[in-house]
Every structure is written in structure tokens, then in C-alpha cells.
Amino acid sequence: MVRFRHIPPTQFLKGFEAAARLESFSRAAEELGLSQSAISHQMRLLEGHIGQPLFLRIGREVRLTDAGRDYQRTVRQCLELMEAGYRRLEPYRKPGSVVIYAPRDFARRWLLHRLPSLTQAVPACEPWLDTSGTPVDFETMEVDLAIIYAEEPPEGHESLLIARDRLSPLAAPALVKALREPADLLGLALIHCEHDLGWADWFARAGIETDKLWRGSNFSDGDLGLAAAELSQGIALGSLPLAEAALTSGALVQPYAQIIEARRAWYAVSTPDRLADADVRGAWDWLAGQAEALSLEG
Template sequence: MLKHWPPLNALRGFEAAARLGSFHKAAEELHLTQSAISQQIRSLESFLEQPLFFRTGRSVALTDAGFDLLSTTQSLLQQLAVGIRRLEQYRKPNQLVVNSTPAFARHWLVPRLGEFHRLHPEVDLWLFTSDEVPDMTTQTIDIAVRDDLSAQAECSFRVLLEDRLYPACHPRLLAAPASERTTLHGEREMDWSHWQVQGGEDIGQRNQGLNFSDPGLLLDAASQGLGIALVSELLASDLRSQEQLTPLSARQVRGPRWAWLVHRDSEHDPLAQSFCRWLEQRLT
């Protein structure tokens, strides 16, 4: 980590001059004088202790170091712009920030959000997905709905559903011999060892096959006929009703616990209460 950073204005001036190939054009774009741009570039070169431009009369061209820094600077400024624009979400008066896993969002929540919006058009919902459990004390999140939650400080915690798991595949694979079906492996409860430990029957699963860290991608692969998978009853419900997945056994084993965390600042908020009531009705 750098102890000292170059001024952001100097980086903006450098990026504009490098992209446009002109200090004059950079000054016009940034509403500065050309001398101000020149001063920013000189200060940046002094900070880095190497030239960034070749100067020939009024024309300028990047040095090798300048080319290298341009790529880094453009990436930095773009990420910063995106992050600043995202902060606008927090200024909306009816904003409700809901966190979930990508798999839950894609395979269960998003297909039902239209219903929630029709019932509660006053809620300006922002769905924020993450692979990692959010820290509700440091992140601006009203509600987290996930299968990997435990109690956190400053939040109410509630288990909503005890999921069940079963082996499934696309219907067209049913005609293939069990020995010829590819086995799709997931992580945590979607690993086949979970099925075996709880006494699930042998349906031709093998140790080799295709491996997925995301249960949502595991479901996609199974529904597209890539092989057999151990799937969540909750997340697979729509695919099963659409006849893209069919069970390979009548047995089911214990799955993950779906729960919510509601931040104490949102617990009595009418927007959060509307979402929680709707979620309870749909999950329980």
C-alpha cells in the first residue's frame, strides 16, 4: 500500500491529456487552463520521478511509463465513477436494500419480484447479491435473505425454511443408462457426500464429473442436460414446474436453512415490514 498518493485532479488531467493527445483539448474538456493541465502533469511526473509524455512543440506523446499508467488510471477512474453513482441509491426516500446469494436471487427471488412490486409499488427495492455473508453492522443493508446466515449484532435473525435436497436431471437424460450420466458436483450441502451421509440411495453418482462452486450454475447445468445434480427443493421449484428438471429418487435429505437478518434500524420500517410479510407468505 502506498504511503502517499498522487492528487486525484492530477490523475484526471493526465488521463484526459493522454486520451486526447493534447494538453489543450484536456483543458477544454475539464474546464481548466492549459497551464493548469501542464502543472498537473509536471507534478505527477515529479511524484513518479519519471516522464509520462514526450513533448515536441505543441504535440505530446506518451512514454512507455505513460502508456502503462494510462491503463491503470482509466480503470481506477471508471471504478470510482461507478461507485459514486451507486451511492445515489442511498438517497432515494423509499429505498430498501435487500441482500441475497446470486443463486437465490436468480432462481427464486427475481421471478417473484414482479408480484412484490405490484403489491407494494411504493418500495424502491435494490437487490444486492454477494457470495459472502454481508456484515450488517458496516454495510448499508436493510435485509439479508440467505442460506448461510447466523445471528449478527444489531439484527433480528429468523429461520424461514428448512430446505430439502434431492437428485435430479433434465428429463431427456432419464433414457440414458445411469453409468453414462455425468455427475455434477456442488459445494456445501450440494456435494454428493451430503447425500451419502444421510442415507440417500445410489442413483449412479460418481466422484468424477463437473464441479460448480455456485449452486445457481449447478442448477443451470442440470436443467440444460449436462448431468445429474443434488439440488435444492426451493431453488429448483420453478425449473421442476417447467419440466426442465425431474427427480431421480423419491428420497430427500436435509438441506440448508434459509433465514433472514433484518437490521434493527429497519425492523420497524414500513418498507421492510412489507417485504418481510411478503417473503414469509411465499416461503412458509
């Protein structure tokens, strides 16, 4: 059986979408740069292809039939998807394009402010960040490098440890003024982020027993949790690697030295064929340099 045999020519679909939206063959023709008779002819061919009327013709205006309204939704979605797919191809036309997948919080807090360093180290590299959250599959996706947050890197890939995650209370300077001992945190709103360790683990590390840790907001995104802390909405048990820039600028302060080590870490992963590209290899080597600098600082 021939696949997609019920799909009419694309120019018919574009004409249908315009005519359905504008409720006029003449206005659709003007928008598409065609004659009114050409659009009218296309719509008759389209209806013949589908096997039922899509329009009610009322004088010079047209109205969609029930079937036409249903088909309009499908056609609009398909055309928008095709247009979006075309726009996504634009980076591939640029020489040196390197597609880097990363979790949104890592891209926002760790990678974004380092991009000038990457482009300085690898001038031909044109980074394209993908933070869609789609599970990475190098066989089916156009991804050159992927940053993952995991206990171990996946087998069968080239991997590089970027940073192990370490968690500690982080707060805006205005809130830190009231803090003297770790127990002082119990009187404040605590910001909860989705880590494999939580506030109970940190208080245990600080030698404090408590079961009253539920006040405050919860965030599934580490970046938003840190942003809430920067806005003095509470004290975050935040990731020190992600909070590096905020700590350097003074937007956040680490009031206590107690740190807990998360089980997961950030790894860069790729494949030998991707790394055979000079620009991808350059970005990989740059990441290795950044990781080495972090290990020396830690």
C-alpha cells in the same frame, strides 16, 4: 501527519488521465471543455506537486515518462473506482430503496421470479439486489436485509427462517425417460454441486452402495449446476427450493421421491434499526409470508 497529503486536486488528475490517454494537451483540453493553456498549466502544477516530470513534450504532442506511465495506471484505477462509487450511490437517491443481499444462486433461482410479488405487496419498495458475495456487516455496509445460507442464524440479529434445504436428483425431461430405478443413475453423468451433502449420501438414502460417483461436472454455484441439468448435461443433486420454478415449468423433473435434508438453511437477517424503516419492514413481512407459504407446501 495530514492524511492523503500527496493527493493532488481532482481536476489535475482528470486532466492528466485525458492527456496521458490522448497523448495531447490540446485534445485533452477539448475533451474536458478547457483551453489548451489551462491543461498545460495544470500538468506543470501536477509535476511540481509530484516532484518529477510526467510528460516528454515533443512539439505539439506529449509522451509519458516512465514515471508518468506508472502514475497513469494508478490515476486511471482511482478515477474509475470513484466513478463506480458514485454510480453505486444512485439507488440511495430513490425513495423506498431496500438493499437486499443474497447469494447469487438464491437470488437467481428463488428471489428473482418473486420480485413482482414483493413490489405488489409493498408498492413503495424499490428492491436493490446485492449478489457480490461480500461478507455482510450491517455496521459498515448499506444492507437492509441479508439472505444467508447457514446452519444457524447469527446471534445478535433479527432472523427469519425462509426455507430448509432439501436435495434430490433433478434432470431434464429427456433424460428422465431412461430412468426406472435409482440405480439407473449410476450409468449417467452426475452433476456435483458444493453442498454439505453429496451423491454418496443420497445413494445411501436410496439403499444403494457404490463408490463410483465421480463422473460428470462439478459446480461451486448451485444455479449453474441446475442450468447444466436443464441442458441435459447430466443429473443434478439439486436443491428443491432453488429448483422450484424449474420444476413448476417442467424444465426439470424430480424422478425419485427420495430426499436428503441438508444441514444448512436459508435465513433472512436484519437489525432493529434497519427494520424501523417502513419499506424494509414491508419487505421483511413479505419474506415472512413467503416462508410461511413454503412451510405449508412442504
